[in-house]
Amino acid sequence: MTAGPTLPDVRNLLAAAPPHHTVDLPGLGPLKVRDSGDRDDGRPALLLLHGWTVSADLNWCTAYGSLSERCRVVAWDHRGHGARGLRSGRATGIDDLADDAAAVAAALGIDRAVAVGYSMGGAVAQALWRRHPSLVDGIVLCATAAAFGVTAADRRDFRAIARGIGPARLLEAAGMDAAAWRVARWAGDRRAGRATGMTDPALDRWAWDEIRAGVLSRVLAAGEDLGRFDATGWLGGVDIPHAVVACTRDDIVDPSRQEALAAAMPATAVHVIDTDHAACLARPDLFVPALLDAVGDVTRS
Incomplete structure (x- = not known):
């Protein structure tokens, strides 16, 4: 297998990433956003929506440069996620992230954009199209599904996530955020193992630092709501250009659900990569070309 990037590789990628700008969101406050363009940028705008627990940089660092050569790239940390995600706002559900x-x-003065979502970000992209159709010109859905709480095992896992919210809040109120994340990591490691696909221990530590910079109770609340998300009843109505990047060895979002997602929408362009859920960071050699092709399918339509 081709070795993934090292931490120095990622540092170099982030040094050349779109710069941060602070925007003020009414009722929510300031948010740091990466933006490669400006109000006069005539290129297609991409809203990059990252996955659950991670940050925008962790999810998209390997793709920022290539995407920015073709499009205006906008990325930020979801509520409660990463070091820069909003800490305001009472709810952290999928609809809230879409809003x-x-x-x-x-x-940013963007009237039309392509929503590009990875894993949970794919659910956010679907919700964004449904809630704000006048904004969304196209959608690219990566390593994601139309529903997540499908099987009995899924529902058990999402109930476990929900049960963690209260204890996480108590630990955070006591100033014990680090302890809360240690417990969460222990529980996650026991359930899912540590098969991240990354070959550089330093990069794995950096990834964990990006994750635990978030507010655990808010992250868990987003996960709980992800278990309730179900677009199967309305996704067939997608009437804008769309594409799917599917991972054949995904251990988080079953490949059959990624296939079902593609089949639920009319005339979906599907780009299949033979790797697992960590493709965005561990296998950019496979993920980034597929993502560029998918974005090209949508922006050329």
Whole structure:
């Protein structure tokens, strides 16, 4: 297998990533957003929506440069996620994250955009199209599904996530955020193992630092709501250009659900990569070309 990037590789990628700008979201406050363009940028705008627990940089660092050569790239940490995600706002559900995306676009003067979502970000992209159809020109859905709490095992896992919210809040109120994350990591490691696909221990430590910079109770609340998300009843109505990047060895979002997602929408362009859920960071040699092709399918339509 081709070795993934090292931490120095990622540092170099982030040094050349779109710069951060602070935007003010009405009722929510300031948010740091990466933006490669400006209000006069005539290229297609991409709203990059990252996955659950991670940050925008962790999810998209390997793709920032290539995407920015073709499009205006906008990325930020979801509520409660990463070091820069909003800490305001009472709820952290999928619809709330979709509304945040619409607010970011409005703050940047973006009237039309392509929503690009990875894992949970794919659910956010679907919700963004449904809630703000006048904004969304196209959608690219990566390593994601139309529903997540499908099987009995799924529902058990999401109930476990929900049960963690209260204890996490108590630990955070006591100033014990680090302890809360240690417990969460222990529980996650026991259930899912540590098969991240990354070959550089330093990069793995950096990834964990990006994750635990978030507010655990807010991250768990987003995960709980992800278990309730179900677009199967309305996804067939997608009437804008769309594409799917599917991972054949995904150990988080079953490949059959990624296939079902693609089949649920009419005439979906599907780009299949033979790797697991960590493709965005561990296998950029496979993920980034597929993502570029998918974005090209949508922006050329």
